Amino acid sequence: MTKPGSTDLKGLETGLIDGRDDVNDQTAYFGDTACDHLASILEADRPLRIFAVLDQQAYANSGAKDLLEQYFSGNTTTRFMDFEPNPKLDDVRKGIELYRQAEPELVVAVGGGTSIDMAKLIRALAGTVDPEAVIRGKSPIVASRSRFIAIPTTAGTGSEATQFAVVYIDGEKFSLDHASLRPAIAIVDPRLMNTLPAAVTAATGLDAFCQAIESIWAVGATDESVRYAQTAAALALAHLPQATNAPNSLSREAMSRASYLAGKAINISRTTASHALSYPLTSRYGIPHGIAVSLTLAPMLAYNAAVTDEDCVDVRGADHVQARIRLILDILGATSVLGGCARIQSLLAEIGCPTSLQEAGIASADELRDVIEAVNTQRLSNNPRKATSVSLFELLSPASIQNRPQKQTAAAL
Ligand SMILES: [Zn+2]
Structure with a gap:
């Protein structure tokens, strides 16, 4: 396991040999x-x-x-x-x-x-x-x-x-x-990717980061998908700010690998609630996909960390999901859920992106209700903790965000 924040590409267990990766029916060159x-x-x-x-x-x-x-x-x-x-x-x-x-x-x-x-x-x-x-x-x-x-x-x-x-x-x-x-x-x-504008690097890189994090807690995750996702999330966390703000060849290469590995991870696990919520944000409000997904990642981390056996969707049980959440906190270099949420938000701020739905312009309760009602609830079945329109509204509404620090402390691991 790599230290959070490591910038050493070779130190990461990427599973890639000599710039080539052969798994199942696909060959990739890097x-x-x-x-x-x-x-x-x-x-x-x-x-x-x-x-x-x-x-x-x-x-x-x-x-x-x-x-x-x-x-x-x-x-x-x-x-x-x-x-x-x-x-x-x-x-x-x-x-x-x-x-x-x-x-x-x-x-x-x-x-x-x-x-x-x-x-x-x-x-x-x-x-x-x-x-x-x-x-x-x-x-x-x-x-x-x-x-x-x-x-x-x-x-x-x-x-x-x-x-x-x-x-x-x-x-x-x-x-x-x-x-x-x-x-x-x-x-x-x-x-x-050398000529990508900063805004595109940030938004697309966030997609890779969120896909990796969601993949780790997904109901469909396997040990294999979690390995890919861990590496992808660590690479993106360490290199996305550099790739966005002052790109060099190391950060570009790291992000290209993060993207590919996150893709491999979700190809097995599929995505979860943050992706489900992102589609109406993109189609109705024109928020770029990666940014739309990232806006609910920290709240969903807090939500999923508070899973119990009563509302756990994953048949492996709440303890299993909690272990996966600890893996995510490890990658984020955090010792509590609150710290993990703060780390995600500091990443968004570092790359010049909004850090909440409210900051992205979804300011009123009616707008939020609109977004949540447009979510295909079938897609939520891959989220480890049961999520309904009511629970999502409570989680994401401006009033609950003001109260969240107390809630998170209670749910801290
Ligand atoms: Zn995506």
Whole structure:
């Protein structure tokens, strides 16, 4: 176990050897030469037709174009770049049209979570007559045979390591979740993150941090997912302020690994209440995803730490959840729940982000009620302590926040 705050990458049990990670059905390449591996992959596979899903802006600004264009410049590559942030079904349909014409053997996605999710959706839905029915869970996914490489240009969503993709239909959020969506190869090259603006580094990095913390207490967590999540959370906590405020190659590389490892963790465990609460904050109030998730992380830590056998959702019992909470406090370098919550909030302040819902503009009880009512309660079933609209409102309302220090002291471990 690494000391909290350690900046030594090599001292962390990342499970990565020589910049390469082979687990189950995925290979990942890391470090400042990771993109160069595309040459040998193409040499070995010799695909006749490539389908490239590119975030046009990120492709040019991240330096990906300089590194990768040589592989796409032949007339065997079909490019799809015509889509908005946060995948919409209408954009997916446009991509499917092009994909069917191209009949690619290889799909390469370059960009943030949107591009990678878009490529997942196109591959997964191109073989069906009714994509919307698949998204709504009414028809099965027909697994695509094309090979799939993801090359992230942000460090946070972990989409390069997961088998799910988010898609919106008329503003309603859906998630596809199927083993065939997971990229066979992830190329995680921190050079592509060098030009990320501070605000994007902060928001996406927070997503990785929150995914890691939520993954540790998730009902779906296993010993394997907790190992990935512990490393991811420790890396993000130690390196996100530097990556945001004065980025250097060490902090960029650390965040790219944190993102990938948090993705691997939630691919097993799935996310919990803070993610469930974040979706209406993003869709209704335009709060960037990573920030939206982080706003309820400290309150949920306090809430979950007070779990009892009566309200424990995890069949392993309240003692098990308490042990996982202690693991989180360890990573945070805290000796009490109150200290852990304060550490999360100091991280948010250090990177210039709001530290509470109220600071982010969700100031009135009505606005909070609106957000909580929009939460899909099914998603809360992965939270270790039973959470209802009533308990969440009580936890997150401005009045309860003023009283929280006393409550937390009572719940302190
Ligand atoms: Zn997320």
